[in-house]
Amino acid sequence: MFLFKQTPAAAATDGVANESSTLLAVKFKATEKITFAKPLAEYIASSYAEPPEAYRDDLRVLDELREAATAALDVNQTALKRNTRYYGQLSFILSKFPADVNISFTWYNAFVTESEASCADLYFERASVLFNIGAAYSQLGCREGHNDKDSLNRAFGHFQHAAGVFAHLRQKIVSECRTQLTTDLSAYMLTTLENLMLCQAQECVWHRSVLNHMKDANIARVAAYVAELYDLAIQSGSQGSLANTIPAGWLEHLKIKMLYFRAEAQSRKSMDCLANSHYGEEVARLQAANEYCNQINEIVAYDQRWSKHVRAAVLEMVKSQYELIASNRQRAEHDNDVIYLDPVPATPSLPEISPYKLAQPIIPEIVENPGMFLGGDELGPPLFKALVPFVIHQAASLYEDRKDQLVNKDLITALDELTADCESVLNSLNLPHALEAIQKPIGLPPNILVGSDEIRSEGGYLGIKRLIDSAIASNAKATDMIDTAEKALDEEAREDQRVRQGAIPNSPRAQRVESSELTNKFRADIAKYRSVVTRARESDATIKAQIDTWSKFFSLLGSPRDEIERQVPSTTANPITDPHHSQIVGRLQQYMSEITLMRRERLKSTENLKRIAAEDDVTPALNEEMQRLTQKQQQSSSSILQFELHQFEDVFAARLDKYMTWRKYIEEEREAQSELLDSIREANQAFIVARSSHPLLQQREKSLSNLEMAVKRYREASFNLHDGSRFYASLESELAKLRDGCLDFAMARHIDALELMGVRQGETPADLAQAPENSNASLAEQHLQRQQQQAPPPPQNLVWDPSMPLKYTTPK
Template identity: 65%
Template sequence: MYLFRQAPAPDKDGNSNSALLAAKFKTTEKTVFFKSLSDYIASSYAEPPEAYRDDLRVLDELRQAATSTLDINNNVLKRNIRYYGQLCFILSKFPADVGIKFTWFNAFNSEDSVTYQDMYYERACVLFNIGAIYSQLACKESRNDKDSLTKAFGYFQNAAGIFHLLQHKIVCECRSQLTTDLSSYMLTALENLMLSQAQECVWSRSVLSNMKDANVARVAAQVAELYDMTIEAGSQGSLANTIPQAWLDTFKVKKLYFSAEAQYRKAQDCLADCHYGEEVARMKLANDICGQINELVLSDQRWSKSIRVCIVDMAKQQMELVSSNCSRAVHDNDVIYLDPVPSVSTLTAIPPYKLAQSKTPEIVENPGKFLGDEELGPPLFKGLVPFVIHQAASLYEDRKEQLVTKDLIASLDELTADCESVLSSLNLPYALEAIQKPVGLPPSILVGADEIRSEGGLLGLKRLLDSAIGANKRANDVLDESEKTLLEEAQEDQRVRQNAPSGSERAKRPSSSELTNTLRSEMARFRNALHEASQKDALIKDVIDKWSSFLSLLSCSRDEIERQVPSTTVNPITDPNHSRIVERLHQYLGEVSIMKRERLKSIEKLKRIAAEDDVTPVLNEEMQRLAALSSTPILKYELHQFEDVFLQRLDKYTSWRKYISEEAEVQTELLDSIREANQAFIMARTNHPLLQQREQFLIGMETAIKRFREASFNLHDGLRFYATIESDLNKLKDNCMDFAMARHLNAKDLLGISHEEMNAVLAHSSGQPSGSQQQDPNAIWDPSMPLRYTKRN
C-alpha cells in the first residue's frame, strides 16, 4: 500500500500556522503494470513482451516513486508529473481497460474508495495529486516575504489550472462513477479556492509593498468575490458533507474578512482624498462586517475551534484596527470636517482587481512536447503500434466482410440459387436426361442406390426402426417400474399412518406425496419425451411404408434397377423437330453450367482479393501523417480519423457491383430462352406417355433416396437419444427404490416391530387376515424374505 496509506502526514493541509488551505491528497494501493501489460502485448498485439521489458519496469518504478513519499517538495512534484506524462502517452498505445485494477481513496474521506480497470481513472487521480502538491508547495511559502508570496501566487495559479483541466478534459473521459472529490462541484470549488488564495497572495504582497490603499482595496474586493464563489461551489450537491466543515467555515470568515479589508482600505483612500463623509460610511460598513466575524468566530465555540488560530488572530487584529479608525473618523468628522455621511446603499461598489488566473503548467497540459527531454524522459512503448490501429484494422475487416461476403458474394449466390430454382421448376435436366438416356440411370440415382445397399437397404432401415421402437418400449417399461415402486410405497405409507393416534410419530410422518414431487416431475418429463419420440418413430414408419416399393428396388443391383425403369428405346419420339429442340435446350443448359462455373471462379477471385487486402500498412501511414501534423507525440487517435482510408480502400470493390448487375441481366435472358425452349420440348413429349412415365419414375427414385437418407439419419439420432434416456431412467428407478426402502425401514421403526410382524400389522389395519398362508403373492411384503418392490435390471 502506497501513497500516504502507511502513516499520515503531520498536517495534510500544509502548515497549520498558515492562513491558507492546501488540497488533500488522494491515497492509493499498490498496483503493478508489468504482468498485465506483458500478457496484453502478447495476446492482442502479437509482439514479444520481452522487447518492452525495460519499459514495463520503468513504468512500475514511476508509479511507485510518484505514490510512495510523504514529503512535499519539487522533486515529488516532478516525479508525479513524469508519471502523468508517461500515462498520457501510453494511453495512445493501450486501451484504458487493459485489465489493471487501480484503487484510489477519497481525499476527504479515507473510508471511501473505488477500484476500476481504467487507466483514465488512474490518470485523473494522479493529476488530482499534482494539483494538491502545487497547493501544498504554495502553503509552505512564507507570507512575510515578497519573493515567497510571488512563488505561492504561481503555485496556487498552477493548482487552479490543474483542477480546471481535470474537470473539463480529464474526468469526463473516465468511464465509471467516481468519488465526490473528483466531482464537477468539488473540482470547481477547489479551483475557486486556489484562485482565492492566489489573489490573497497578491493582497499580501500589495500590503508588504505599501501599494496605494485604493489598489489594495480593489485587490481585497476580488479576494472576497472569489471566496464567495468558492462558498457557492462548495455548497452544491453532496459537497457540504464532503468538504471539511472547517474549510467551509474558513471560506465564510475569509469572505467577510476581505470584504471588511476592502472597505477599510477604501476608507483610507477617502481620507487621503478628503472625502471625510464617505470615509465614515465605509469605516462603519467595515466595522459592521467585523462585527459579523465576531459573532461567528469569537462568540461561537464551534467556529472558534474549527477556524485556525492564525485566522482568528487576523480577525481580532482587523477588528481592533477598524474599530479604532472608525471611532477616530466619526469623531474627526463630527468635530472638525462636518462632511455629510452618505448611506451605505449609495456607496459606489469597489471595482475588483483580478490578477489570479487558472494557469495549467505546459508540461501538464501538453506533456507530449516534453517527452524525450529530461523532465519526462523518453516515451515508453514508443515502438508499439497504438491500440487504435488494431481497432481500425478490425473495423475495416468487419466492413470488408459485410461488403464482400454478405453483400457481393451473397448476391452472386442468390443469383445462382434463383437459376437452380427455375431449372428445378422446369424439371431440368432430369426431363432431358430421360430423353437422351432412355435406358440406363442418371449418376445421382446410381450413387444413391449404392449408398442404400451399403446401409443394408430397406431391411436395414426397418431393423433400425425396430430397434428404435424396442428401445422406446424398454424405456417405458423402466419408467413403469419406477412408478409402480412409488405407488406401492404410497400404499404402505397409507397403512402405516392409518388409525395412528393423534400427535404420534406415525401421525406426524410426512406423506409420500410430499416427498416424491421431484421424482414424479422427472417421471412426467421422461414420459413426455418418450411420447414425442414415439410419435417421431411413427412418422418415420409411415415414410418407410409409403416409399417401400422404391426403397426395395433401390436395394437391388444396378442391372435389376435398370430393368425395372421404363425405357423409350422401343418407342422413340417421331417428331422431326425433336432433335433440334433437344439440341437447343442442351445448348442452353451448357451455357448455364459455364455461367455457374465462371461465377464460382469470380467468387474465388473476390475472396482472394479480400484475403490479401491488408489495411494495416495504410493505417500506419495515415497515423504517421497525422502525427506529423501534430506538435506533440501524444496524439489521441480516434476511429473517425481513418474514415477516408476506409472509403478509399473499399472503393476498389465497387466494380464488382457492376459485374453482379451484368450477371443478373445475362442470367435473366438465358432463363427466358430456356423457358421458351422447354415449352417446345414439353409440346414434343405430350404424345409420348412412356417417356412421361419414365420421368415420373426417375423423380420417384430421387425422392425415395432423399427420404432414405432422412430416415436413416433420424433413426440413428433416435437410437443415441434412447441410449442416453435409458441410462437416466435406470438411475431414476434406483432412486425410487432407494427411497421406498428407506421409507419401509422408517415404517418398521415407527411401529417398533420386526419385519415378520409388520405384514401382519399392516394386513390387520387393512382388514386382511394375518399369516403367511393367507398372504397375496403380489402383496408388498413377503414375511419370509426381505422387502422387494420390483426386480432390478
C-alpha cells in the same frame, strides 16, 4: 508524491496539517503497488505479435517511473518533475495500448481514505496521477512564506497552476475514465478545488498588495474578488454529497474566509473614503465591515465545531481584523458626529466594490501538451516509440469488419442468391432430370447411384427399419421408467394417507411430513420427462410414417444396381426419331450448357473475390495515414499525438471503393441470368409439348425424380434416427436416476411408516390405520426377514461329485 496506501509515514509527509498557515492544501491520493512489465509484455506478445524482449528497457523504465513517483514522500520541485514525467509517459503510451490493458489500478480517495476505486483503465491511472500533480502544486503554494514578495509570487504561480490542473482534469481527463470514480474526482469536487486554488492565488495578490502599499481602493477591489471566489468554492463544495465528503473544517474555513475578505474589502474602501473626505460613507463601510465580523463571531460562538476544525491562525487573523475595524468604526463615528456631520448612507445603498480579478487557472504547458516535451530533459525519450499504435490495430479491425460486411454479406451473398434463384427455377422446371431421361435412356444418374451405395452400406430398408424399431422400443422403455417412478410415489402417498388415519392428535403419526411436501421436485421432473418422451414419441411416429411411405423405394435402392436399372423405364426400345423434337431438345440442351457455364464462371469470380479480400492488407495504408497525421499534429504544436478512428475514414473509403466494380458485375450477371432463364422457360415449354407424345419419357422422368427424392428422405430419416439414438441413450441414464431416486424415497418412507405404526417382525396388518402406535419392533429384523424370504433355498447335496462338471457363478 502520490503515496502507497501501506506507507506508514505517508500521513506526515503531505504537509497539509500546517496549523500556522491560513491556507488549505490538497492531500495526495494513495495507491497500491503494481508493475507494468509482465502484463504489458504478455499483451505485446498476444495482441501485437511482436517479441516483448524488444521492449524490455521500456517496461523497466515505466516501472521505475511509477516507483520513483510513489516513493517521493517530500514535496519539492524534483518530486513534482518525477510525477510530471510519469504523467507524460502515461499520456504517450495511451496511444500505444488500449486503456483496458490487463493491469488493475487501485486508488484511494484523497479525503475519505476508506473509499477506493479499482479497475483496469490507463485513463483512470492518468487521472489519479494528474490529481496528485495538482495536489503537489497546492502544497508547494502553502509552503511559501507570505512576508516577502518573491515567496508570494511563487505561491501565486503554484496556486494558479494547481487551479489549472484541476480544471484540465475536470474538463478533459476524467471524462475519458471508464469506471466508477471516487468523489475526489467528481466534477463538483474538482470545481471546488479549482475555486479554492484561485481563492488562495488571489489571496496571495492581496498579501502582495498590502506589502507593496497599494492604494486602499485597489486593495479593496482585490479583497472583493477573493471573497467572490470563496463564495464560489462554498457553492460548489455544498453540492450533492460533497458536504459529507469534503474534509472536516473546509466549509467552515471557506465561509469564514469569505466573510473575512468581505469585511476587508469594506474596511479598505472606508480608508479610501477617509482619504477622499467621504466621512459618511466611511462610517457606513465600517459598519458593513463590522457586521461581517459579527457574523463570524456569532457562527463561532454558536457552534463550537467551527472553532474546533478551523485553524487557530485563522481565528487569530479574524480576531485582529475585528479589533481593528471596531476601533476605526468608533473613531469614524465620533469624528463624524462631532466634526463632519456628513450623512451616513444605508448599507444597501452603498456602491458595489468592483472586483479586481488577477487570479486565473493556468494549465502547465507540460500537462496540457506533454507531447511537445517528449524527447527532452523534462519527460525523457518516449517509451514504446517503435510499437505500432493501438489505434492502428483498431482501425485495421474496423476495416476488416467493414470489408467482411461488404464482400461476404453483400457481394458474395448476392451472387449466392442469384445461383439459388437459378436452381429454384430449374427445379421448378424439373431440369436437368427431364433432359437426362432423353440423354441417358438407360442407366442411372450419378446422384442416384451414389445415394444407392450409401443406402446399401447402411443396410437398406431393413437397416432403417431396425433403427426406427429401436427408437420406438427405447421410447417405450423410457415411458415404463417414468411410470415406475410415478407409481412408487403414488403408492407412498396412499400409504402416508393410511398412516395418518386414526392417528392421535400431536402424535408422531399425526405430525409426520406429508408426501406432497417432499415430492414436489420428483413430480416436476416426472412431468418434464413425460412431456419430453411424448414429444419424442410423436417425432418417432412421424419418421415411421415417412419410412412406411417410402419403404418400397428404400428397398429398391438397397438392391443391386442392375435391379434398380430394370425397375426404371427405358426408352431404348422406342427411341425418339422426330426431327422437330430433336431440334427442341438440342436448343434446350444448349441453354442448359450456357447456364452451367455461367454458374461455373460465377463460382470462379466468387473465389477470385475472396482471394482479393484475403490479400487486402490495409495496415501499410493506415501507417502512411498515421505518419501524415503525425506531421500535421506536430506542425500545429499539438499535445500527445491523438489518433481517433474517424481520422482514417478517407483510407477506408478509398480501399473499399475498389470493390464497387463488383456491384456492376452482379447487376450484369442478374440481367444475363434473367434473359437466359426466360429462354430456358420458353424452350422447356416446347419440350414439354413435344415430350407429351412419348409416354415412356414421362414414366422414366417420374421414376428418376422419385428415386432422387427417396435418397433425400432416407438420408433425412437416417440422420434423425441416429441423433435420436444418442438422445435416448442420454435420456435413459437420466430417467434411471429419477426412477431409483423415487424408489429409494418410497422405500425410506415405507420403513419410516412401519416404525411409526410399530409393526412387529413378521406382522403385516391388513389396515395400517388399526395398528398400535407404540411398538418395539426392530426395522433391522423386518429387513432381515424379507431377505430370508427372498433368498433361494440352500442346496441339498453338499458332497462334491468328481464326475460333475465345474460350474462357476457369474460375478456380480
